[in-house]
Amino acid sequence: MDKNHKAGFVSIVGKPNVGKSTLLNKLLGEKISIISPKPQTTRQQVKGILNSENRQIVFLDTPGFLEARYELHNKMLSYLTNALKDSDLIIFITDAHKYPTDYDLKICRMLKKFSVPKIAVLNKIDLVDAKIEAEKVVNLEKLDFEKVISFSALNKVNFDDFLDTLTNYLPLSPPFYNPDEISDLPMRFFVQEIIREQIFLNFRDEIPYSSTAIVEEYHELENSVKIYANIWIERKSQKPIILGKNGSQIKLIKKNAEKEIHKILKKRVSLQLWIKIKPEWRKKKNALKEFGY
Template structure:
């Protein structure tokens, strides 16, 4: 139990359109890979909790799916996760891309969060990709909104996140910690395994395949000298199955081997991963299928 009358603890939602650096920001602040990352938009599908602990604070970050107009049930569920995270927050961090701000999605999300009476910070990310004059113009545009502070940085190139952590802490309530001080996320290991496999699919395949894929771990057995995992990769069409398997099984082998390495890095044990490919037509558009696959 932390006995510190100045201890701060609260929930911080990180929001933005797809692919602006939300997951990278959380991972770098925590110095842990909690959220999967790929160059493709909409990699994050759930609300992911990552927890920063030190003697003065516990910050519970909520990494959220990128804001977009939903076209099918999975995207509606992703928007619901984002909206729910805002309700649970003590502070909102809006992050955007210095090269593209302001897009229509930026403006829509800004309208949404302006209705929420909570302190907000703005982060103009990827400033290494624009000149100083452009950066200053974008900062002035963000300052027109209801932000306590507008910060500009390159999440990828920043080494010391101490000043940002101090800024965030100033807006959190005086509270004892919600979680044990050793906890960095409240998500189960099966969830992280599913995300690692899905991340490899996002890295390896193009176009529709990553978006038509979800992963469900069916068994996770911790044995004395290894961890044995069985997982189903669910697709929407039979034609996608042949692409995932690849010629002579090359692609599914690559997914398996890459995933085993990443899971080994996470658990520190030898990993044996068994993968099966299954089809559920149009699962992204069906509420029952989403519930079955853990999108609740």
């Protein structure tokens, strides 16, 4: 192994909906983490590994920082703090259109506990004019960051310089993971996330937040994959909404999720979905454990 090889953990933190998962996917050039226009899309720590000859950057996408209202939120916050504990570098990301909110400032205060270097990213600059962008950059520069960088993760950004900047802060180390891997999470996890993403994209109000998906059976053959999954909801009244008229909504979730899974596996995908009810699962420790949170 090259003695100049660098490797380390970089966590991406910020309030919900600022573009953490979008940034992770753009940096990796692959869709690892699900994205939706709604806050609280990411619920767990999602690892994405960027490999090149001289470096391995292990990115940790985290759930957006929030005030815990349910046991599920406590779990989400624990994924966030665990990621921070493991980090060699922290990327704090914020929305140029909204910064500074109370939550942004709360996170910045919380980050002070972690003595590793921190970089601030002002994201979504496509939504503000240059003057506002400059003002907000100056504001962030007054805080405890080694560097402040602004861009729009949605647009074409040349991330090479950004990655070099991150690498500067990483220790000399051999890789932690097999350099052929982009994540250490199993395909079942990605399938569950893809189903959840479809629920976030296609339903409003409480439905996305009351839902989770669990793969019950996963059979991968040479050219095809057969998956059985349950969508868990909290109330009986939510079932007809997810089903839709003549099953139109659940068929849409199935069709879109199959397409997304196909993109990853390049195999024929058959996904069977069932709806199940567990009242108030977000508040119950046992249910959360059963659902992998």
